[in-house]
Amino acid sequence: MNDVLAAVLEALAVLTYVALNAFVLIWLERKIAGHIQRRIGPLRVGGPGGSLQSLADGIKLFSKEDFRPGGRDGIIWWLAPLVSMTPAVMVFIAIPFGQHLIIHDMNIGLIYITSITSFGLLGVFMAGWGSNNKYSLLGAMRAGAQLFSYEIPAILSTIGVVLAAGSLSLETIVAKQSAHWFLFPQILGFIVFYVAILAETNRTPFDLAEAESELVGGYFTEYSGIRWAMFPFAEYGTLFTGCALATTLFLGGWHGPLFLPGWVWFLIKTYILVFIAMWIRWTLPRVRIDQLMDLGWKFLIPLSLINILGTGAYIALVR
Amino acid sequence: MASTSTTAGEQAPGLQSQLMTLNLGPQHPSTHGVLRVVVTLDGEEVVEAQPDIGYLHRNFEKIVEGWALPGVVPFSDRNDYLAAIANEVCVCDAIETLGEVELPDRAKWLRVLFAELQRIISHELWYGAFGMDLGAFTPFLYGFRDRETGYLLMEKATGARMLYAYNRIGGLRNDVTDAWLKELEGYLDFMEKQAFPEYMKLLIENEIFVMRTKGTGQLTREQAIAWGASGPVLRSTGLPWDLRKKRPYLVYDQLEFDVPTGTNGDNYDRAMVRMLEIKESIKIIRQVLRRLPDGPVLAKARAAVRPRVGEYYARQESPRGEVGVHLVSNGRPNAYRLKWRAPTFSHLQLVPLMCRGVKMADMIANLGSLDIVMGEVDR
């Protein structure tokens, strides 16, 4: 009984955090976009700098008409937002926010996360297929090709970290970085991982699945209201977990030079990575689908293999 | 819905793939107004793209047949609403030639000044919109930021932001002050020193942009000529055809400027030609500012404009290409027939040619690089 209660409480805590985080990130993104573009962004709703804008948007989205496209593939269309959101939430379980601030430290934590994030693709593809819309279908096709080809470099680039740490448990990986971060011998791995995260979260320059100027809204063209809201929710959740994972694997997790609590350091590093992702989004144009594939298969995968080789050689020589 | 014909590509036995017909527009984020393109897709690849125009038709040519000629000038603003001055100057040229109205010197120079300022503003908007077509949103707002400053200048001089109604038959409605000319100089400095390098760094020199645009939407010189292309689209193929040089009007023969050309006729060249044209326009305006003569800006015998019987084709270089007005007059105060030649109308016919076999994303880029204004296409 206690186990069940604990599990429910944990799930609630994670959901609350994911929701809050998405609200903050959406507000942050709009603010950053605004200031990059010499605007101000949200301003009128709530406290300083319109910080309650996301909440107001959430209320609006909840109260909107539940529009369902004709000719949809009923259950698939209905399930798609849930399927794309669930993995974004599930990943939070295995992320070490602080020394003992982790919900479940699995000894296969890294494998768990990489396998769970791959599920996100399923939701995207279901949305594209179930909507009975050509833009959605094209978006889903692109997303399928894109997520699949960027999952591989992402996983390959983490292998160097696993080699160096000798463990798949994320807490152990962070603990091993107390002396020096894995970033410095494995800068290639970090770059590959970060680019792969950008591609997996469908952000510019890899936002082909949404591609506003080409596909209107991509796979979520036909969704509105709270169903639509689940997609950005999942997107920002995945962005955060991706950056958190990068922090864990390459940037020393909760380790920091100053006397701040570990989780503060972790959040600072993660949000800096998130900020860079947003900065990139509002600067670069979008790549084309074949260029995206080229970058993934011909460039990032060899690069991550070089990274593995280098790390292996380094370990063999040092030990 | 999807058509039922099968593709010609190789297929596994038993599998069948279908072509997909996609209605792009008239409401679509990147159709530059209300253009509808019927696209036949084989997966990501465009098999055929057929533009369908007419959603913004306002019956310009027929309406102005019933109007006295002075009223045609403000109405012509609405054709190419992003380069209204170019329309006005062209239609005024036609009417003034047939009406035998002599332009004062200062009006000629000021018309050149405004036409070139308009070219800068129009290319700024194009820069932003093209960035947007390629998925970069920020250049759009930078383009708009500087365009807004330009429009404010226009408003200070002409009294309106976009549809100026500034040219009159025989000159300009009002003069500009010295303070305004000073302000304009400041704008040119800002464009040259800050905005233009920023445009180049942010988008045009970006490697992703270069990758996306080099070699896509390629046109040969023969194709461009055969389909009636003009302006930057024609010049990007390497032909330095600029009416300001080849058929000088107003005072362009007294000005020094270069005609930027491309070599490959692809999207990148078109972008570069437009960006360099901004520089050339700045150069022209600086010369005008230096040499602007004093005097009246409006000819005296303006009220009684009654064109002689005959016809005249006035053509000028608008930011988008050759804009032309064929005016047929039977001596009455209104036009017997006024035919408007819109450069982007011709450019739009290139879309099926340019988009055959390209990726969907490139099709949008091709459309954007032609710089289409639907107000002018549909008239």
Added chain:
Amino acid sequence: MSLPRTVWNTVKSLVVGHAVTAREIATRPITVFYPEEKPEFPTGSRSVPVLKVNEESGYINCTSCGLCERTCPPGCIEITQAVDPATNKKKPWPHLYTLDLSHCMVCNLCVEACPFDALEMLDVPELATYQVQDLKFHKEQLLDLWKTGKAIRIAEGQPMPSK
């Protein structure tokens, strides 16, 4: 181009691009909070032609000659001349003067055509209404507008007054 060169060019162009946006973050926004904070409209921006009251006589200058009605390209001005009911003679002022702003091009041609200095261009930028019929202004409304707005009548060929 060799691969290292391509990579170098790519990295360089990406860094340069991000430097541009980073500099823009640091600069001040250029937007104005419109309803609370009004932007400064330049003098001379046209928005609506209105009838003008003569400062000395206190009457409108319009003699109902109909020149503006004939000049207006889209035909948005409609004038009915006043008639003395007793003598059935036409009077030199308008009984009805209607301006349909929804058709108006704000081209200033009517103001230029008027020989009696009876029309003036105003710079009242906020004229939006919920109903298109509300943009049809009658004589009294035009006079009211004239009282609220700032007139910008400039002689032809003269420079616009600058701030």
